[in-house]
């Protein structure tokens with residue numbers, strides 16, 4: 001059981017939750033959060049937004065009942081945290097672009113703190129949030145509102161590109177990688193539905209060029225060209 005330190009509402013659908021926890025984790029990993037007793041049945045996977053020796057922050061979007069319950073949490077409330085899970089982002093050096101679309105920006109704050117000189121690209125469909133915070137951890141933050149964040153960069157200017165966002169954006173990442181014929185290594189972090197988070201239930205299984213993979217234990221971070229979006 002962990003205690004909520006704060007739960008800041010950034011707008012009517014997005015919250016930044018800080019929880020007491022000393023388990024840490026690497027950028028790109030996630031925790032399974034449960035802030036209810038019986039309903040919904042399952043915990044929900046949320047990426048590490050940031051962490052210290054004593055606390056973890058999670059940035060989340062309200063889409064259904066589980067995340068709505070997260071939004072209602074107040075300082076002092078309890079919740080269950082399991083994790084950290086997943087492979088996380090790879091160790092990389094060279095020029096790195098971190099591209100987040102919508103709530104897909106969540107894993108890139110901690111990543112930007114860890115990679116030296118990574119350029120951050122943030123795409124929002126509506127009002128942006130946390131841009132000033134991102135500027136504190138990266139000297140290069142590009143923001144796009146209502147357009148396509150992928151149009152603001154060329155993958156070929158980078159050694160490595162990592163993207164997280166809605167499936168349509170990740171398909172566009174694959175298309176851009178192919179169109180530019182870039183030598184940059186391109187990664188995507190998948191956010192599909194999960195149940196156990198530890199490889200036991202196959203709920204998160206997705207098709208890849210090398211066969212089916214479990215997003216929770218084989219991912220959520222994969223080489224972009226290996227993912228078969230349907």
Ligand SMILES: Cc1cc2nc3c(=O)[nH]c(=O)nc-3n(C[C@H](O)[C@H](O)[C@H](O)COP(=O)(O)OP(=O)(O)OC[C@H]3O[C@@H](n4cnc5c(N)ncnc54)[C@H](O)[C@@H]3O)c2cc1C
Pocket residue numbers: 030040044045046047048058059060061062063064065066067068086103106107190191192193194215220
């Ligand atoms: C590894 C990983 C990391 C994630 N990190 C974050 C994060 O940092 N912040 C964050 O806000 N979300 C993150 N997600 C997505 C988050 O887990 C889901 O939004 C959440 O589980 C939805 O639960 P719910 O009970 O609120 O909605 P539900 O009631 O389960 O679903 C409500 C609606 O949203 C749709 N939906 C549910 N889950 C997803 C999903 N994963 N992607 C797209 N649509 C979905 C459903 O089809 C349904 O229409 C992550 C997912 C994964 C797998």
Ligand code: FES
Pocket residue numbers: 193194195196197198199200201202203204205214215216217
């Ligand atoms: S969520 Fe159960 S196997 Fe991945």
